[in-house]
Amino acid sequence: MSTQPYVETIISLGSNIEKERYLPEAIRLLRRHRRIDVRKVSRFFESAPVGGPEDAQDFFNAAVLACTNLTPEELRGELRHIENVLGRQRSEDKNAPRTIDLDIAYYDGVQGEFDGWSLPDPEAGTAPHVAIPIADVAPTFVDPVSGKTAYDLMLEVDAAQEAVRPVASIRLATPYEARGPEDFDQTGDVYAPQLESIVRAQLLEIGENPEREGLVRTPLRVAKALDFLTKGYATSLDDVVNNAVFDAEGADEMVLVKDIEFYSMCEHHMLPFFGKAAVAYLPKGKIIGLSKVARVVDLFARRLQVQERLTNQVADAMTEILDPLGVGVVIEGQHLCMMMRGVQKQDSSTVTSAMRGTFKSDPRTRSEFINLASS
Numbered sequence: 223m224s225t226q227p228y229v230e231t232i233i234s235l236g237s238n239i240e241k242e243r244y245l246p247e248a249i250r251l252l253r254r255h256r257r258i259d260v261r262k263v264s265r266f267f268e269s270a271p272v273g274g275p276e277d278a279q280d281f282f283n284a285a286v287l288a289c290t291n292l293t294p295e296e297l298r299g300e301l302r303h304i305e306n307v308l309g310r311q312r313s314e315d316k317n318a319p320r321t322i323d324l325d326i327a328y329y330d331g332v333q334g335e336f337d338g339w340s341l342p343d344p345e346a347g348t349a350p351h352v353a354i355p356i357a358d359v360a361p362t363f364v365d366p367v368s369g370k371t372a373y374d375l376m377l378e379v380d381a382a383q384e385a386v387r388p389v390a391s392i393r394l395a396t397p398y399e400a401r402g403p404e405d406f407d408q409t410g411d412v413y414a415p416q417l418e419s420i421v422r423a424q425l426l427e428i429g430e431n432p433e434r435e436g437l438v439r440t441p442l443r444v445a446k447a448l449d450f451l452t453k454g455y456a457t458s459l460d461d462v463v464n465n466a467v468f469d470a471e472g473a474d475e476m477v478l479v480k481d482i483e484f485y486s487m488c489e490h491h492m493l494p495f496f497g498k499a500a501v502a503y504l505p506k507g508k509i510i511g512l513s514k515v516a517r518v519v520d521l522f523a524r525r526l527q528v529q530e531r532l533t534n535q536v537a538d539a540m541t542e543i544l545d546p547l548g549v550g551v552v553i554e555g556q557h558l559c560m561m562m563r564g565v566q567k568q569d570s571s572t573v574t575s576a577m578r579g580t581f582k583s584d585p586r587t588r589s590e591f592i593n594l595a596s597s
């Protein structure tokens with residue numbers, strides 16, 4: 223894992239081929255990147271193409287404020303990868319129409335020349351279609367070259383020159399600024415076009431009519447729900463722990479956090495399983511904020527899982543973060559795939575455990591943990 227700290231970056235986006243689809247899709251892929259933590263997304267703006275072929279369509283532009291622990295070169299590589307995934311064809315003509323264009327406008331306060339590109343992006347404070355979305359998402363961000371804020375730079379560019387205007391009808395569905403649970407029903411207009419069309423196809427396959435009133439917005443809601451329930455793929459352990467490990471010389475008592483509620487989905491049926499986790503460790507000079515323990519559980523629960531692996535991953539993560547004398551994890555879960563099909567009694571539950579270090583080698587430590595966890 224990279225030891226580089228998280229820094230702020232602003233990424234600018236543009237699309238003029240199927241832009242209603244590709245722009246939100248690109249933002250979704252950024253959000254799901256484990257090392258790019260999207261904090262805020264600008265409104266969408268529409269602008270006339272600069273240069274390029276006669277019949278080129280207008281662009282949608284946006285900007286994203288994110289934190290990352292990738293280096294500038296690594297980040298640029300990841301943006302290129304997302305462009306490729308979204309079918310970007312590169313050509314000699316720098317003004318050619320494109321499904322998606324992703325550029326690093328700013329990376330912290332870095333000023334520099336790289337292999338054929340530079341930071342900040344020279345267009346960041348000068349081209350209206352770049353500067354206006356940036357000012358929308360991060361008005362107080364200071365341009366390291368001019369020392370001016372993004373807002374002041376936006377006032378200086380001539381918006382009329384590229385006919386830049388906000389697109390009123392496009393609103394992304396997710397409250398990107400909130401890190402808590404999202405409301406699946408409070409839906410906007412665009413979320414994850416590809417995922418939504420898959421859900422629509424699924425409705426057809428089971429004999430439903432996706433156009434009937436109750437189902438019209440279902441693909442959007444399901445896409446949002448799925449995105450949220452598998453959020454763990456988009457989050458790194460680094461990001462979860464971020465600065466909450468403390469030195470604690472002499473702390474040698476067991477730390478136990480129990481009754482941690484979790485909700486996950488089984489990887490065999492993509493149906494929920496849920497229950498409670500107990501996580502304990504015996505410190506060796508380092509402790510972690512108690513609320514972070516629940517977030518570590520969430521990080522692994524919000525993926526497609528089997529309960530045994532979830533249990534082991536939590537134990538291994540605690541070991542990685544704290545290098546403690548030992549770790550114990552017990553999870554009790556109820557699986558809807560069993561309960562709903564009546565294969566087993568509805569009140570059956572599954573208990574799994576994972577022991578590391580002294581929790582494995584010392585029976586007294588283990589039984590102290592089991593006693594505390596089940597009391």
Ligand code: ZN
Pocket residue numbers: 488489490491492493557559560
């Ligand atoms: Zn299952």
